Amino acid sequence: MAAMIRPVKIKRKFTQHAPGSILYQCGNTIVLCTAMVEDQVPPWLKGGGQGWITAEYSMLPSSTSTRKGRDRGGKIDGRTTEIQRLIGRSLRAIVDLKKLGERTIAIDCDVLQADGGTRTASITGAFIALVDALHAEYGKKPRDEYPLVDSVAAISVGIVAGKVELDLDYVKDAAAEVDMNVVMTGSGKFVELQGTGEEATFDDEQLAQLISKAKQGIKQLTQIQRETLGKHWKFE
Secondary structure, three states, X not given: OOOOOOOEEEEEOXXXXXXXXXXXXXXXEEEEEEEEEXXXXXXXXXXXXXXXXEXXXXXXXXXXXXXXXXXXXOOOOHHHHHHXXXXXXXXXXXXXXXXXXXXXXXXXXXXXXXXXXXXXXXXXHHHHHHHHHHHHHHOOOOHHHOOEOOOEEEEEEEEEOOEEEEOOOHHHHHHOOEEEEEEXXXXXXXXXXXXXXXXXXXXXXXXXXXXXXHHHHHHHHHHHHHHHHHHHOOOO
């Protein structure tokens, strides 16, 4: 029997102004993911004929059981910076930036409620927001001009009390001897693996089990994305 992910709920067009706006819930983790298209690129890309995808991530003060202070004065902690870069890399991996032209897609992921897996939920939800934003710009253009080349989703896995677990909530994540985040395309290619032994080690067999479990989760998430997007799933 395949391992199951936590229940997922998705509400599209959650806000008015962003062409891609997704309220993504996985278990008790809730993230607002938006995508907006800007007709400019960073200075170092000007004149190069390609676009860019950038991401910002934040956790609202009340997203955790103890209030988290807001990032102010341009000060962003290392964890936030790392997650922002991960989200951006994950989405750029499945977009043809040349076909995007000299445009930037700005992704914002705001965690409203955290119960483990906020970075993986952000990536999975942000992909749906990205597709809606792209559809608004490119939906009526020929297929060969459409910049999306694949889907992307992310899931956490870990070893908890000696057992490989999928899609960890906060309690399991805090107790995990090994913690891993896996980002994969819908076609089954890896974008990123982040695996750490939390004062523990893991062997080849356990690594294979972790990856196998993650693939099961990604497959489920990809199907949910496909069903959510319906006719906008147009890159195959």
